[in-house]
Amino acid sequence: MSEFAYWALDVAGASTRGSVSALTAADAALLLRQRGIFAYRLEETRLSSASASLPGGQSLSLHWRRDFAEKLAALTAAGIAIDRALQLIMLQTKGKAHQTVEALLNAVRAGSSLAAALQQERAGFEQYELALIKAGEQSGELSTVLEDLSQILARRAKIAADIVSALIYPLFLLGFAAVSVIVISLVLAPRIAPLFEHNTDAIPTSLQMMLLLSDGITKHPLLLVFVCLLALALPVGLGRAFSWKRDLSRAACSFPLIARITQTSELGRVCNVLAALLKSGVSLQVAIGSSASAASTSATAQALLVVREAVQDGTRLSVALGQVPVFDPASLQLIAVAEETNRLEPVLRNIASAKESEALRLLTRSMSLLTPVLTVLTGILVGGVVMSVMQAILSANDLAIQ
Template sequence: MPRFRYQAYGADGAFAEGTIEAASAAAADAALWAQGLSPFQMRSLDGGGTQWWNREIAFGGGSARGDLLAFTREFSTLCSADIPMDDALRIVQAQTAAARLKTLVEALLAEVLNGRPLSEAMQGQSRIFPADYVAVVRAGESGGRLAQVLSELAELLERRAEIVARIQSALIYPAMLIVLSLVTLAIIIGGVIPSMAPIFTQSGKPVPLTIQAMLALKAHWLEILIASAAALALLGAAIAFAMTDAQRRQRLDRLVLRLPLLGSFLLQQDTARFARTLGTMLLAGVPLIAATRSASEVVGNRHLRAGLDQAIEAVQQGTALHRSLREAVSLPAVALQMIAVGEEAGKLDRMLVRVAEMLEKQLQTRVDRFMAALTPAMTVGIAVIIGALIMPVMTAVLSINDLAGR
């Protein structure tokens, strides 16, 4: 029977982890709930499991992320209109044109019609629904706030998708500039320069060093390409080896946070992810310790995550969240201050969402400014590179014409 390693929390908020044998991940999860534990992470020890959380700024990855967003938005809208759950699922299944989403909703509907709660039905689709998503839905079911919880989850997913889409859109023009510049350089090196080289040999003048270098580059491009690929492969292997050790990766992540500009950007990004996820889970009624543990899983930086784990341990011992975060993690000062105000006022969930919104706006402003400066800088840089290649050639050609005129 397959074995699974789990991490869970008890009714008193105590952390627990261990291994369990079950026919599937859903069966293992159900067995833990029967024991009074609330699992938030499940991993197969037999190589058959799938990674339940993808840390790239959204739940799931690739097409799974799009399926989850589309389902959550449509289903939450129908539930908010007081349509029964089974009818809402049927409507979503009938309206969607995506085959993957239609199959997903069909499986959920079958489980719901068999009497299973929606959260348990979602556990059987772990590739689409991550563990903390299911935990939020379960909390909404138990509190009778499923429609509101689904709306909050849809907003969370849409905000993350919007950030990714805006960054991708901002990168389109610089990417086109790079591609066009490479095409221009290829035309100059592969076509223009070889046609000009005979002019120097026929006139008896030495070939300029710039033209010699470009001719050598054209003659040995395959060797250069293979050497570059080998160097990149070695670099990738070295990085992969460094990532296999948790302590080395944590040290590397700590160094990354100290980099100018990039470090503060990544810190704000991870803080916004953590705050929005934690705020959404608290709004759904998930207990603080369990919600904080799940929210820490969205943080990509291992150094920050280690600090959050220390803060969670302090919270379990009775320390206020803002104090434990201030002592264990180097989060932005304004975020810590707002969390302290929200906790003291008894509105921590809403304040965390405000923190996330504030940081996300700041991140978008920084991205827009960076892209606004990057585009003209790249244009000037490419023009300088092409001009540096063309000018020696034109100078040499003009000198030959001068000699011919004399």
């Protein structure tokens, strides 16, 4: 989702301006028209989903949002009023999160709804999460909706934790290989170089490269520190840059296995959000529009907006969802049967559970394959460096014999 600044006219012809969150400029204009506002100028300002910041630049993490929804669900289910529940949660938080919950509490006490307060305070909640909370408030099932939301966020957190856990060993191997090359370049290469002082043309290419690396690190030690910091900061910077993130996601999906994992996970997430929204009493059209913000790729989000328009025109959901690439024929058949039996919400939950389990299984298998591949590549790299050093020593012996 992106934030769009707009300049517009209302139904009375008066000028107005503000901002709205939407996937595209066209969707923002449509949303404003539904409010009776006719925009004549739209400008994209920034990303407005989970990257929204708290005061001071700190963002509410996925884990914090999960804990917040879980605690609030338990408190409201016990019959505690929303303002009292927020006050209790505020006492358990510190720092910027404490300030945000305090701001939410003040907004709610001033008469704002919880969803509106969360959006106003830019607490980092995504659009579909806000839509769930708003639906829960309107239907009087806030505690149930918050519990569903906490479960959705918990599954997302588990997938993220599994990915990080699976990447620890491969990253360790890559770091070990880099450190090994640096140590060999700094310790062994300079001790071998004097053997070739009378015949520099005989120095092997690999040894020359290690000597250059050693010389650069020795003369400019801060350069090594800068490169290490850059290597650590680059993934974070790319993750925050929406355009880079989108391009990297598109490039990664060009690999069949990664594309399958992404599509399977995407299908599970969309079905989960759709089921939760339908359970809270939201209309099907609104649920589809809100689930578009849960999509991790712009192609799926745009396709879901087209599905919403098709359903509004009377097309069956199972037929309209055929335009969304992530929906496979088996899932579409299940949804078609669910429409006939009026059991759409439980069937969507079953599809979501099956697809999320399949995505985790595929991820585990791919990481299991990645570890031995990186082990072999690391062995080849370090072994190649050692062999080049041995070759240099043997070449020096040949020169001495001559």
